[in-house]
Amino acid sequence: MEFRDWQILQTLFLEQNITKTAEALYISQPALTKRLRQIEKEFGVQIVQRGSRGVQFTPQGEYLAKCADEMLMRLRSIKEHVLNMGDEVNGTLRLGVSNYFARYKLPMILKQFKEAYPNVEYKVITGWSKDVYKSVYNQDVHVGFVRGNYNWTDQKQLLFEESVCVVSRDPINIEELPSLPRIDYGTDPMLRALVDNWWTEHYSQPPLIGMEIDKADTCSEMVASGLGYAILPRVVLNGKDDLYIVPLTTKAGEPIKRKTWMFYHADSLELQMVKAFVQFMEQIDIQVPK
Known part of the structure; x- marks a missing residue:
């Protein structure tokens, strides 16, 4: 079995489709079928059975696909440790990053780190924080940036806290929110729960959802156009100081904050590039609007 063969099994099991697997691996379908x-x-x-809905793995195929995950992880680990045997900080740093952090904070962080360590390359996987948490837990990535309070028992660093805010184009009375049109958006389940808990603590009736949007930044643009109010993390509102912004508080008047964490495994610090990156993150100051 060659390295490429393990990649084929892993990707095909994930995609369950010959065409998508060939596209993901940049090979032709005939070449992929021949390798199978x-x-x-x-x-x-x-290994697989082909049908109208794609491919289905036989029990033997499922076992080999599981072995593919283990083999590729082992090969990756060997490569990383061989590179780590020298004095130079190099290799490919794998990062799992929440969507918001990837857009608003990560580019400047990687720019500064690249200036200090030019021989380090990056593989960045973005997604909801729950998916990033899973990736760093399974060691698919070296370091994960997640938003929210997750139960992480290994190494972690609190990067910053930010407010969650009611935001509208014009001043509004917070007590009247249940009767005002709200623009809702797709978000991480943990933020959704935080907002829902705040709402039920303050109001006895559900919000009036006037519009549903897929992303928070699109939602903020709709708010700026006067189409309704929204409840958004403060980081999304960078550069939108002309909007009416009210941070959420508890009934007791305590500010409601959302935390962003850096998670990693202690044993990953044996890799010089991971150790250098963690130390770098401990030294920088990430500016966040209050």
């Missing part, structure tokens, strides 16, 4: 036949011949078993 070679793998089946090598092991003497049928």
Whole structure:
């Protein structure tokens, strides 16, 4: 089995589709099909069955796909440790990053780190914080940036806290929110729960959802156009100081903050690039609007 064969099995199991797998690996479908036949011949078993809805893995195929994950992780670990045996900080740093952090904070961080360590390359995976948490837990990435309070028992660093705010184009009475049109948007379940808990603490009736948007930054643009109010993290409102912004508070008047964390495993610090990055993150000051 070659390295490429393990990649084929891993990707095909993920996609469950020959066409999508070929596109993901930048190979032709005939070449992919030929490699699958070679793998089946090598092991003497049928790995997949083709149908109208894609491919289905046989029990033997599922086992080999699981082995592919283990083999590729092992090969990656070997490569990283070989590179780590020298004095130079190099290699590919794998980062899992929440969507908001990736857009508003990560570019400047990587720019500064690249200036200090020009031989380090990056693989950045973005998504909801719950998915980033899973990636760093499974060691698919070296370092994860997540937003919200997750139960992480290994190494972590609190990067910053930010307000969650009611935002509108014009001043509004917070007590009247249930009767005003709200613009809702797709967000991480933990932020959703935080906002829902705040709402039920303050109001006895549900919000009046006048519009649903897929992303927070699009939502803020709709708010700026006067189409309704929204409840958004403060970081999304950078450069929108002309909007009416009211930070959420508890019934007792305590500000409601959302925390952003850096998670990583202690044993990953054995890699010089990870150690250098963690130390770098401990020294920088990430500016966040209050």
